[in-house]
Amino acid sequence: MAEPHFERVCLIGLGLIGSSLARALKRGGLVGEIVGTARTPETRAKALELGFIDRVEGDAAAAARDADLIILAAPVGANAALAEAIGPALKPGAIVTDVGSVKQAVIDAVAPHLPEGVHLVPAHPVAGTEESGPEAGFAELFEGRWCILTPPAGTDADAVARIKAMWRAVGSNVDEMEPRHHDMVLAITSHLPHLIAYTIVGTATELENTLQQEVIKFAAGGFRDFTRIAASDPVMWRDIFLANKDAVLEMLGRFDEDLTALQRAIRYGDGPALEDWFTRTRAVRRSIIKAGQA
Amino acid sequence: MAEPHFERVCLIGLGLIGSSLARALKRGGLVGEIVGTARTPETRAKALELGFIDRVEGDAAAAARDADLIILAAPVGANAALAEAIGPALKPGAIVTDVGSVKQAVIDAVAPHLPEGVHLVPAHPVAGTEESGPEAGFAELFEGRWCILTPPAGTDADAVARIKAMWRAVGSNVDEMEPRHHDMVLAITSHLPHLIAYTIVGTATELENTLQQEVIKFAAGGFRDFTRIAASDPVMWRDIFLANKDAVLEMLGRFDEDLTALQRAIRYGDGPALEDWFTRTRAVRRSIIKAGQA
Numbered sequence: 001m002a003e004p005h006f007e008r009v010c011l012i013g014l015g016l017i018g019s020s021l022a023r024a025l026k027r028g029g030l031v032g033e034i035v036g037t038a039r040t041p042e043t044r045a046k047a048l049e050l051g052f053i054d055r056v057e058g059d060a061a062a063a064a065r066d067a068d069l070i071i072l073a074a075p076v077g078a079n080a081a082l083a084e085a086i087g088p089a090l091k092p093g094a095i096v097t098d099v100g101s102v103k104q105a106v107i108d109a110v111a112p113h114l115p116e117g118v119h120l121v122p123a124h125p126v127a128g129t130e131e132s133g134p135e136a137g138f139a140e141l142f143e144g145r146w147c148i149l150t151p152p153a154g155t156d157a158d159a160v161a162r163i164k165a166m167w168r169a170v171g172s173n174v175d176e177m178e179p180r181h182h183d184m185v186l187a188i189t190s191h192l193p194h195l196i197a198y199t200i201v202g203t204a205t206e207l208e209n210t211l212q213q214e215v216i217k218f219a220a221g222g223f224r225d226f227t228r229i230a231a232s233d234p235v236m237w238r239d240i241f242l243a244n245k246d247a248v249l250e251m252l253g254r255f256d257e258d259l260t261a262l263q264r265a266i267r268y269g270d271g272p273a274l275e276d277w278f279t280r281t282r283a284v285r286r287s288i289i290k291a292g293q294a
Numbered sequence: 295m296a297e298p299h300f301e302r303v304c305l306i307g308l309g310l311i312g313s314s315l316a317r318a319l320k321r322g323g324l325v326g327e328i329v330g331t332a333r334t335p336e337t338r339a340k341a342l343e344l345g346f347i348d349r350v351e352g353d354a355a356a357a358a359r360d361a362d363l364i365i366l367a368a369p370v371g372a373n374a375a376l377a378e379a380i381g382p383a384l385k386p387g388a389i390v391t392d393v394g395s396v397k398q399a400v401i402d403a404v405a406p407h408l409p410e411g412v413h414l415v416p417a418h419p420v421a422g423t424e425e426s427g428p429e430a431g432f433a434e435l436f437e438g439r440w441c442i443l444t445p446p447a448g449t450d451a452d453a454v455a456r457i458k459a460m461w462r463a464v465g466s467n468v469d470e471m472e473p474r475h476h477d478m479v480l481a482i483t484s485h486l487p488h489l490i491a492y493t494i495v496g497t498a499t500e501l502e503n504t505l506q507q508e509v510i511k512f513a514a515g516g517f518r519d520f521t522r523i524a525a526s527d528p529v530m531w532r533d534i535f536l537a538n539k540d541a542v543l544e545m546l547g548r549f550d551e552d553l554t555a556l557q558r559a560i561r562y563g564d565g566p567a568l569e570d571w572f573t574r575t576r577a578v579r580r581s582i583i584k585a586g587q588a
Binding site for chain 1: 395575
């Protein structure tokens with residue numbers, strides 16, 4: 001069994017995911033000390049006050065110095081600059097991991113800046129809420145949820161095993177995947193649904209005023225679920241779409257063809273085509289319930 | 295105060311909504327007798343067995359004869375034929391209402407077949423689950439939910455007041471709206487979200503096999519919410535899209551323009567445009583929470 005405990009953890013990014021992981025690590029006795037850092041002084045102060053980190057640094061390199069484990073938990077677009085900043089401060093044998101929803105882009109951004117002997121083990125906990133910020137985190141967030149590791153070929157096996165052990169210790173089920181494949185799976189299960197929810201809720205904001213107020217009032221019919229998704233962190237999602245452009249555009253293209261076909265069926269009154277499509281989608285729900293993911 | 299009690303109710307369509315309303319009426323002591331009918335013998339037998347109707351008829355006209363209130367609760371596409379069938383059997387002073395998600399089309403389909411002295415009061419309880427069928431109903435479904443009445447100009451005021459009283463008695467908040475306006479509001483709050491959820495879940499069913507299994511496995515990232523919506527009754531939704539074609543196509547056109555704009559922002563890496571859009575949509579969620587609709 002690999003050791004899930006890390007003596008000194010550096011946490012860069014103190015939002016929903018980062019603060020939840022810090023809370024879970026502390027609750028599980030999985031960490032000696034957590035040194036945290038974040039972009040704004042307000043977030044750093046709030047994190048210290050909430051107590052899920054032991055110490056704060058204003059500078060990522062200072063926070064990462066002497067750390068056994070460095071967790072990148074800022075929006076994925078910040079990773080290249082963060083890796084460049086911390087690279088020279090990392091000690092040999094340190095493990096760098098992350099929590100980003102896109103994996104190939106993270107490897108491309110981070111790996112070139114890491115010195116020899118430092119191990120990169122990218123990870124994606126498939127968990128979250130529409131809340132964001134250090135107050136939004138909670139230690140139970142990862143329980144029963146998947147965490148997908150995407151170590152590049154040749155990654156140190158012990159480092160991978162330790163990150164796996166850590167995620168299992170906070171309650172997650174761990175899987176391993178090729179990074180580009182991960183990005184394609186997540187493009188359809190997560191990124192495209194978010195993009196569509198953001199779109200339709202945005203479309204509603206362009207409606208004339210009275211209509212818009214009624215949309216709020218009668219949101220229960222389906223729209224409400226979309227508004228919950230579309231309340232997710234704007235900067236985090238901006239970065240995800242930019243970092244997973246190819247997979248998102250590919251899946252968006254498929255979606256768009258299908259939507260056009262259904263639009264055409266509505267326009268020309270093709271009831272059988274609609275009913276057939278709506279019947280097939282029911283089966284997917286049943287599969288998800290069967291897989292225990294509902 | 296108008297009288298919410300009806301001595302003899304005829305319920306045509308015994309699915310989720312119809313059976314929930316029957317249960318709520320019985321629980322509230324709001325009805326003398328409920329005579330039910332449905333298209334299939336299996337549904338009729340199941341409804342009798344479950345006990346939310348007192349008597350069953352195989353024929354809509356027979357069920358409607360001598361009824362004080364006739365509730366159309368079949369898929370909206372069936373309404374024209376049903377109204378034609380029951381019209382000659384209706385007694386003077388009877389009230390015909392419905393529970394459909396589309397309102398102008400219901401008026402167009404039903405009104406021409408009603409004899410003089412019979413009142414049409416169209417209604418739409420904005421409530422539901424992804425389940426369907428007589429077993430899926432429950433008396434609490436309408437509690438705290440909106441029910442929108444769309445009586446055509448000139449509808450008997452007492453009839454409208456009685457239907458209002460009935461919906462209030464089963465726990466709903468009642469609002470009144472012009473039928474075409476209702477159809478536009480619902481096109482964006484309900485019909486378009488359903489169409490989009492059906493589309494993306496269908497897109498996922500076209501994926502190559504291994505990818506599709508992973509989509510099921512990692513559905514938690516947003517896709518899961520869509521599969522719940524896309525598990526709604528196929529025939530009911532086929533009819534809604536066909537009956538509300540103009541409003542759905544109008545809203546779909548706006549959605550499509552917005553999606554294309556976001557797609558372009560992703561393709562050309564326009565981060566500020568994405569962030570700006572995603573920030574605006576957050577405000578909608580806050581409004582819904584404020585309106586007590588979350």
